[in-house]
Amino acid sequence: MTLLASARPVRERFVGPAIEAEHLVKRFDDLTAVDDVSFTVPQGSVLGMLGPNGAGKTTTVRMMTTLSRPTSGTARVAGHDVLADPEAVRRSMGLTGQAATVDEFLTGRENIRLMGALYGLSRRAIAARADQLLERFTLTEAGDKVVKDYSGGMRRRLDLAVSLIAAPHVLFLDEPTTGLDPRSRSELWEVLRELVSDGTTLLLTTQYLEEADQLADRIVVIDHGRVIAEGTALELKDQSGKAALVVTVSHADQLEAARALLAAHVAEVHVDIAARQLTAPAEGLTDMTRIARVFDGSEIVLDDLGLKRPTLDDVFLHLTGRRAEPQADDIEEPR
Structure with a gap:
């Protein structure tokens, strides 16, 4: 069952990007937490927001979801300005924060129905949508159990289900898979992909570069x-x-011959004796194919020859000077 079943509320159409941030600034006394942030997110796409701890990601999300008023600048969600029409923004979006916000003394089904009532949906629509969401998030059997007995992964899935009760145009996900095991995280990714294929726009902050x-x-x-x-x-x-060409030699006694052969065709070769590997800069698949032909014509036996691109962790380190750390993000806004 998809999230586009007949019980799904009808979305109002709008023109333009699903999310727009225009010169957002947020100051707390002498501290500038967000400084002139601008970006757009087309409808039906996913924007990932990365940054070190305390970079301003959560503060940006809070401004875009009307939880915090910008010091200057503005944003639009589904065509609605967060300052001029915050109620329309809230009707058009869902939000899943860093910690599950469901009521642990209610059942999963009651949590979903409560949110549906707050959105003003009919009882019939709420009942059908609750069944649909519990099934979609593999919570049908747990739907009538109180949430305090749920595991952490079950709470995160329920939190996301609750945020989807009104089938919002836009979903803000602030580190939605924090605390989930790899299997639960992978399952949630599949759900998010389905949401996007159904037309939902996602803004995702995450501590997981993958x-x-x-x-x-x-x-x-x-x-x-x-x-x-x-x-x-x-x-x-x-x-x-640039990408790197990685050549793994089968026999250690052929490593020097392999290095000399590779050095005749590339500008620089790095040798890892323990791993029997040679690494050289490469422009892409063309270079890999060219070097593969060179070794095919030699007597050197290879275990592997491949192309290694930089990872997002490399990007993070290159841009910020430090590795991503899986810790809580951002400055807490005064209550």
């Missing part, structure tokens, strides 16, 4: 409250350095 690599159409990197890079995962990887 998550952005898997899900995001475009990525914005934020550091010290500013956007320092933006592009597809491949574009950002290319910015952090």
Whole structure:
């Protein structure tokens, strides 16, 4: 069953990007948490927002979801301005924060129905949608159990299900898979892909670089409250350095001969004796094919020959000077 069943609320049409941020600034006394952030997210796509801890990702999301008023600048969600029409923004979006916000003394089904009632949906629509969401998130058997007995992964799935009760145009996900085991994380990725295929637009902040690599159409990197890079995962990887050709020799006594052969065709060769590997800069598949032909014509036996591109972790390190750390993000706004 997809999330486009007959019980799904009808979405109002709108023209233009699903999300727009225009020169967003947020200051707390003398501290500037978000400093002139701008980007757009086309309808039906996924924007991944990456940055070190405290970079301003969560503060940006809070401004875009009307939870925090910008010091200056503005944003639009599904065509609605967060300052001029915050109620319309809230009707058009869903939000899943870093921690599950469901009521642990209610059942899963009651949590979903409560949110449906707050959105003003009919009882019939709420009942059908609750069944649909519990099934979609593999919570049918647990639907009538109180949430305090749920595992962490079950709570995260329920939290996302609750945010989808009104089938919003736009879904903001602030580190949605934090605390999930790899299997649960992979299952949630599949659900998110289905949402996007159904037309939902996602803005995703994440501490898992693999998550952005898997899900995001475009990525914005934020550091010290500013956007320092933006592009597809491949574009950002290319910015952090060229791909590398990696040659693994079968026999250690052929390593020197392999190095000499490779050095005759590339500008620089790095040798890892313990791994029996040679590494050289490469432009892409053309270089790999060319070098494969060189070794095919020799007596050197290879275990492997491949192309290694920079990872998003390399991008993160290149842009910010530090590795991503799986910790809580951002400055807590005063209550």
